[in-house]
Amino acid sequence: MIAVAERVFALLALVAIVIAVATALALARRRVPDWLRDDVALPLATAIAAVATGGSLLASEVAGYVPCVLCWYQRIAMYPLVIVLGVASARRDSEVWRTALPLSGIGAGIAAWHIAIERWPSLGSEVCDPVAPCALRWVEEFGFLTLPTMALIGFVAIAVLSLAARRSPIHTGREPNPTDTAGSLTDPTSTV
Amino acid sequence: MSNAATMRRDAKRRAQRRSQLLYAGIAVGVVILAVLVAVLSTGERDRAVSVDDIAGEPAISGDPLSTLPASGDDPTVGSSAPTVEGADFDGTPVAIGGSGSPELVMFMASWCPACQEELPEVVAWMEAGGVPDGVQLASVATGLDASRPNWPPDAWFEEEGYTGRVLVDDADGSVAQAFGLSATPFWVALDADGQVVARIAGMLDTTQMTALAEAAVASSG
Structure with missing residues (x-):
């Protein structure tokens, strides 16, 4: 059962890679579709944060994989994103990137370092803590998807989606909607 | 507010709800597909040695x-x-x-x-x-x-x-x-x-x- 759950999360991570790349390309081309910006980006980012949180809890509480110190730092970055993005999604707060980006950026940095230690233990302390070693790959799906790798994908996807959700002429190529100037709360029907 | 404006607003809301249902359906479909693929592709791990x-x-x-x-x-x-x-x-x-x-x-x-x-x-x-x-x-x-x-x-x-x-x-x-x-x-x-x-x-x-x-x-x- 645990093996099936690990495979499910790995498959969802692959989906998240596609979402992140497609969204990043749209941002780079400054052509974020209205449907993505207004209706999809924040709920999807919330879902990714929720799935990542659920996956980490499943790994530690059900599978019994003891989280190492770097896992805990990534949890500190990921768990609040469920609330932050969830509330922003409900309120259609296009400015949530100001909170989500630092959290996901810090989390992504820690996850990247964790991946490096997994691949090259000599980069770290060169030892394995008997209880919770950070270099230990509890999960390795498709030859590369370890737990911090999935976390990194989640953080990156959340970062680009929260950027895609913002209403900015820089990324949409449009003039800002007058209704946006009052603050982060926007009229959901104004651009539909 | 005129009836026409109210009707337009209601129509937009209905369209928005339909879109949200569509996106939610797609998300649920992706998860179900992932579960199916996982179940079909995951083999038993070799834990025969205790x-x-x-x-x-x-x-x-x-x-x-x-x-x-x-x-x-x-x-x-x-x-x-x-x-x-x-x-x-x-x-x-x-x-x-x-x-x-x-x-x-x-x-x-x-x-x-x-x-x-x-x-x-x-x-x-x-x-x-x-x-x-x-x-x-x-x-x-x-x-x-x-x-x-x-x-x-x-x-x-x-x-x-x-x-x-x-x-x-x-x-x-x-x-x-x-x-x-x-x-x-x-x-x-x-x-x-x-x-x-x-x-x-x-x-x-x-x-x-x-x-x-x-x-x-x-x-x-």
Whole structure:
């Protein structure tokens, strides 16, 4: 059962890679579709944060994989994103990137370092803590998807989606909607 | 507000709800598809070998050493190390301490990536004749955990081409505890009288292995 759950999360991570790349390309081309910006980006980012949180809890509480110190730092970055993005999604707060980006950026940095230690233990302390070693790959799906790798994908996807959700002429190529100037709360029907 | 404006607003809301339902449906569909693919593509893991199948029943004599401190001097240097009588994976007797020769003991956990990087170094060192004459080298397979990767450890030692002696720890890691293991890989150098010359937690290169072994010889006088 645990093996099936690990495979499910790995498959969802692959989906998240596609979402992140497609969204990043749209941002780079400054052509974020209205449907993505207004209706999809924040709920999807919330879902990714929720799935990542659920996956980490499943790994530690059900599978019994003891989280190492770097896992805990990534949890500190990921768990609040469920609330932050969830509330922003409900309120259609296009400015949530100001909170989500630092959290996901810090989390992504820690996850990247964790991946490096997994691949090259000599980069770290060169030892394995008997209880919770950070270099230990509890999960390795498709030859590369370890737990911090999935976390990194989640953080990156959340970062680009929260950027895609913002209403900015820089990324949409449009003039800002007058209704946006009052603050982060926007009229959901104004651009539909 | 005119009726026409209200109708337009209601129409927009209905369209928005339809869109949200569509997106939610797509998300649920993706998750269901992922579950189906996972169920169909996941095979049974080879956990046929349990810890009890692998674990030894080593007999430990003497006072245990305190855990190696993370920094500073090792207070156990010069004190007598415990002696252990156990067996390898095949049941062949293996002893640590009490041999009358300097000994180099390395504690390895098969799941530990640092150990996985270290063991090939050890094999290369042994094959190059790096172990000084008169020094007995032994590995202790410890940290036995069937839920962790690279299980079982006997297959790992064999795959890496390690031909030296291996003493298998028990399921509780009693030998590791007796030698004050703080992390793996863990090295202990003993002189001919069974006294601790040095303990090191971490990876060693072949030069450091030779230096540690020579220190054990030098301390044996």
